[in-house]
Amino acid sequence: MDNANQKKENVLAGKHIVLGITGGIAAYKSVYLLRLLVRAGAEVQPVATPSALEFITPVTLSALSRKPVVSEFFTANTGEWHSHVQLGMWADAMVIAPATACTLAKMATGVADNMLVTTYLSMRAPVFVAPAMDFDMMAHATTARNLATLRGDGVTVIEPASGELASGLSGRGRMAEPEDIVAALERHFGACDSLAGKTVLITAGPTYERIDPVRFIGNFSTGKMGYALAEEAAARGARVVLVSGPVALTPVHPSIERISVESAGQMLEACRKNAAEADIAIFAAAVADYAPAHMAEHKIKREHAGIDSIELVKNPDISATIAAGRRPGQYMVGFALETDSAEANAREKLTRKGLDMIVVNSLADKGAGFGTDTNKISIITAGKPSDVRTFGLKEKSAVAADILDAITTEYQ
Numbered sequence: 001m002d003n004a005n006q007k008k009e010n011v012l013a014g015k016h017i018v019l020g021i022t023g024g025i026a027a028y029k030s031v032y033l034l035r036l037l038v039r040a041g042a043e044v045q046p047v048a049t050p051s052a053l054e055f056i057t058p059v060t061l062s063a064l065s066r067k068p069v070v071s072e073f074f075t076a077n078t079g080e081w082h083s084h085v086q087l088g089m090w091a092d093a094m095v096i097a098p099a100t101a102c103t104l105a106k107m108a109t110g111v112a113d114n115m116l117v118t119t120y121l122s123m124r125a126p127v128f129v130a131p132a133m134d135f136d137m138m139a140h141a142t143t144a145r146n147l148a149t150l151r152g153d154g155v156t157v158i159e160p161a162s163g164e165l166a167s168g169l170s171g172r173g174r175m176a177e178p179e180d181i182v183a184a185l186e187r188h189f190g191a192c193d194s195l196a197g198k199t200v201l202i203t204a205g206p207t208y209e210r211i212d213p214v215r216f217i218g219n220f221s222t223g224k225m226g227y228a229l230a231e232e233a234a235a236r237g238a239r240v241v242l243v244s245g246p247v248a249l250t251p252v253h254p255s256i257e258r259i260s261v262e263s264a265g266q267m268l269e270a271c272r273k274n275a276a277e278a279d280i281a282i283f284a285a286a287v288a289d290y291a292p293a294h295m296a297e298h299k300i301k302r303e304h305a306g307i308d309s310i311e312l313v314k315n316p317d318i319s320a321t322i323a324a325g326r327r328p329g330q331y332m333v334g335f336a337l338e339t340d341s342a343e344a345n346a347r348e349k350l351t352r353k354g355l356d357m358i359v360v361n362s363l364a365d366k367g368a369g370f371g372t373d374t375n376k377i378s379i380i381t382a383g384k385p386s387d388v389r390t391f392g393l394k395e396k397s398a399v400a401a402d403i404l405d406a407i408t409t410e411y412q
């Protein structure tokens with residue numbers, strides 16, 4: 001218990017955080033936020049817009065962070081160039097607090113006319129914004145639209161509170177309290193470590209079953225869901241073995257080891273080789289159910305032999321095979337892509353394949369399934385098959401986070 005608490009308290013220790021500050025009255029609270037982050041052990045680089053420095057002084061920020069404040073592209077008297085690209089690579093997180101309506105709009109549209117927005121555009125780490133503005137501005141359709149765009153781009157919005165505003169009016173638009181912003185970062189980094197030391201095996205994409213050297217049986221899977229799961233698991237500290245069918249995607253996170261395969265047979269072989277090391281296996285691939293019994297050595301000619309019919313053989317079920325040979329303590333998750341009676345079919349698959357959890361997507365839901373950037377899922381577990389957890393339509397990256405949250409809860 002003590003250890004767990006200690007771990008939670010130290011989750012920000014050593015983390016590199018870019019603190020973006022924009023020109024709103026709430027900028028004075030950023031000083032306290034900076035203080036809290038430094039006290040939690042984080043290394044903080046303040047990046048302020050020129051108008052932020054109308055509200056607070058660079059001396060305060062640099063004294064607390066022990067770093068020169070970055071605000072301009074160049075230091076006027078020395079000509080020294082400040083590299084937003086380097087900051088983008090240095091940071092473990094960027095938090096912009098306060099984020100004014102103007103900065104949110106610039107971020108949403110890529111208007112990179114100051115150091116803060118260029119840093120945002122170069123940022124490889126997760127970005128958090130804590131909006132602060134008058135409540136009419138907050139309620140305006142433009143602000144809502146910009147926030148929706150930013151959420152879609154993967155930015156986390158730390159919601160503003162309701163209360164007294166600088167204008168004297170009262171309503172929604174007060175920046176979240178510094179303690180709440182720190183808590184949001186702690187939650188993020190806490191989740192980051194949740195799969196540390198674990199190995200996650202993931203299958204993704206379609207399989208191609210060759211008919212002859214130029215033709216195959218396949219399906220429309222693009223691998224987006226499996227790759228999103230791989231990125232999310234790696235971001236949470238896991239070593240990921242991604243067994244991927246032919247897709248146009250490339251893994252980004254350095255902890256993802258990709259094994260590229262073509263057919264179901266090759267996918268099974270790669271999974272067999274790596275299954276023993278896996279703590280968790282997620283079967284997200286859309287495996288072709290059948291393969292030609294024989295592959296023609298030469299291209300089948302229309303005029304000669306023809307391909308009026310192809311003799312097919314059933315492919316091995318990769319998830320069922322790996323689940324059947326598992327050792328105790330391994331957690332196995334499958335997907336069920338259904339067009340009708342989704343839950344009943346998924347429950348049947350969960351049992352038939354011997355899995356611990358099944359993620360259901362129904363092609364009946366708009367925005368779910370192959371090729372889309374979004375998905376809409378339900379989760380059913382073997383422990384409580386009558387409980388169905390249903391989630392809303394989300395970006396596949398957010399869906400991946402929901403799936404890994406559910407796995408982590410069940411697995412521990």
Ligand code: CTP
Nearest residue numbers: 283284285287315316317318319334335336337
């Ligand atoms: N799966 C697998 N190997 C196969 C077929 C499916 O590992 N040969 C896995 C998928 O990766 C997914 C789950 O099994 O996690 C369910 O896939 P799905 O295509 O929905 O089910 P099938 O078993 O193929 O059943 P059906 O096509 O009849 O719906």
